[in-house]
Amino acid sequence: MAFDYIVEQLSARKSLSRYRQRVCLQPTVKDNASQHFAMHDTKIIVAGKEYINFSSNDYLGLNNHPQINKAMQEGIDKFGLCSSSSSLVTGYHYAHQALEEKICQWLNKPKCLLFSSGFAANVAFFQTLGQSTGKESKHKSCHFFLDKLSHASMLDGAYSSNAKVKRFAHNNTTQLSQLLSQSDSKNKLIASEGIFSMDGDQAHLKGLTDTAKTHNAWLYLDDAHSIGVIGKEGQGSVSLLNDTKSSDTNIIMATFGKAIATSGAFLACDENLHDYLINFARHYIYSTAISPALAWATIKSIELIQQEQWRRDKITELSMLLRQLLDNSINIISSASSIHAIIIGDEQKALAVSKQLRKQGIWLTAIRPPTVKIGSSRLRVTLCTSHNTNDIKHLARSLNEALI
Ligand SMILES: Cc1ncc(COP(=O)(O)O)c(C=O)c1O
The missing domain is CATH 3.90.1150.10 (Aspartate Aminotransferase, domain 1)
Structure with a gap:
């Protein structure tokens, strides 16, 4: 059969x-x-x-909050429930722009891009950054170094890209350093979760940023379980990454479907990477933009997270x-x-x-x-x-x- x-x-x-x-x-x-x-x-x-x-990810108890529900209704009235197109056609509404700006201010990052889910954001990021075959020259090859306990969506994105992928033992920056030393690529990226989804422990952020600096690598943090829950005003890992120079090369992804209690995800980064993803990330280009009403409700949720x-x-x-x-x-x-x-x-x-x-x-x-x-x-x-x-x-x- x-x-x-x-x-x-x-x-x-x-x-x-x-x-x-x-x-x-x-x-x-x-x-x-x-x-x-x-x-x-x-x-x-x-x-x-x-x-x-005791199995919900509504960490801050914001699901069904009357003010968020009211903002959702307001968003429907202003923009409609559906974006009705992909972001690069006519799906990018004022609500999306306002949410991106809110997140940039909150996390003190230059740029931000919205995705329909954390899974999509992770796959989009790794596939797009790792798309160069590196055949032309080793300057175009790309190496990803992921914590062993990284989420399935990071692994799927990394392994389906053209980049070389290595995984280091959980939170083991000594092994990570060794692997980085063996890499001949100019383009290295370390990836980890901020708070690990199945263990609840935290990434060794100081070790990761120091290692990234030493090896001239970028750092990508999936903050799905940190955003809202840890740090000043619930900023997540960025509030623990206070070296502004190295934070320029740090990329933060987080989903709205956990503590923020709406749905979708964002990726915060510098301007060049932002433009690169808009132009080359297939998940972004060929997918309907998230609901503008949901984006409007998400702004209210972030305000509550900052204040409470x-x-x-x-x-x-x-x-x-x-x-x-x-x-x-x-x-x-x-x-x-x-x-x-x-x-x-x-x-x-x-x-x-x-x-x-x-x-x-x-x-x-x-x-x-x-x-x-x-x-x-x-x-x-x-x-x-x-x-x-x-x-x-x-x-x-x-x-x-x-x-x-
Ligand atoms: C660490 C991590 N990254 C990404 C995701 C995916 O996010 P989303 O549920 O928005 O697709 C999850 C969700 O389970 C997660 O735990």
Whole structure:
């Protein structure tokens, strides 16, 4: 039969306890009077049962914020929901320009470009920068050096480009330096996540910037899980990269679909790279621009993120509480972010614990290979501003019962 491998690969996934399925979240009633349905707080309803959600990336609790919703409606009224074209035709609206300017001011970067998702932005960047074949001269060849734990979209972009790709052991700048020393390319780029998505730990930014400077390399940071959550006014990694000279060559990508609580992504960089991507990045050129109404709503979300430090403080408080309450024998990765990874190891055990927690009204998805390395299946707990101390106490008690 044609395409036999579909069924074969699905059954292999099942036999390894790595098969994945979606769960459908049902709407919760927000306002009985108007019968207006919406998600709220940290509760989700799956198959008629309510759970506290510890697997959401709405880190700052901004999803469904009335001011962001109002800005979305205002954006629809002003610009329409759809951009109706790609950015280079007639899809680039005032809302997009205003959002780009907002991000440039926020992060103190010269230029910024919007993409329909973080995945698209990463693939676009690596494919486009690495498009030169380097056949003409080694001055045109390009080498990418990625942290081993970099997101799938960075790896896909890098490996589908013409660049040479090396991966260095997680946060290991000594190995990175060795690899850079062996490179004969004039065009070197180091790439890392700011906060790592599945471990919640932070990149060694000082080590990375120093190494980049020593080897005359550019630095690319995927700040998907840092933006909004860390740094002054939630600027993410840039607030920790305070050497303005080296920051000129630093490129920051972040998605709007996590702490910013809208959808899409941005890439902030210098003027030349910005123009280069507009002219050569196929994901940018041949794709409909993001919704202008969404761009308008995103500006409001960023304003709230800048003004409301208490949202970040609350994550820190809840994280400290969880760590205090968890039994010492539980293997939890140290983190200054919203993400707290509890390593279980075996896929089946991770699934069993996740199932047991559901009986206690807790939703915590088990993360398994190939998302994480074999033998490191885990529960990736995300603590959000909208959780309360009782939620954390209930989670810690349930985890202690399930794991010790
Ligand atoms: C580190 C990282 N980069 C990029 C992405 C992709 O972003 P988006 O969901 O906007 O496509 C994700 C999302 O899971 C991520 O965790």
